[in-house]
Amino acid sequence: MTSACSATIQLESALLCLDLSCNVIFDGSRTRCCPTCGGQDSYPVVVWLNRMEGLSLASRPAVRPAPAAASVRAA
Numbered sequence: 001m002t003s004a005c006s007a008t009i010q011l012e013s014a015l016l017c018l019d020l021s022c023n024v025i026f027d028g029s030r031t032r033c034c035p036t037c038g039g040q041d042s043y044p045v046v047v048w049l050n051r052m053e054g055l056s057l058a059s060r061p062a063v064r065p066a067p068a069a070a071s072v073r074a075a
Contacts, residue, residue, distance in 0.1 A: 015045065
């Protein structure tokens, strides 16, 4: 099965749009503005992915599973 979209983005140029209503990952080598919302605030994806690289296992924060949502029943 082939993908309908043949566009590829190199990880080094991938940017994350920081607009809270957008959060699109786009190719920063083509444009510095988000193609979806036009926002100019972005963050390099490669930096975010490597944020824990320099930390030892002992100094990394513990990852806890999210608590299950409590179900509420109307009386």
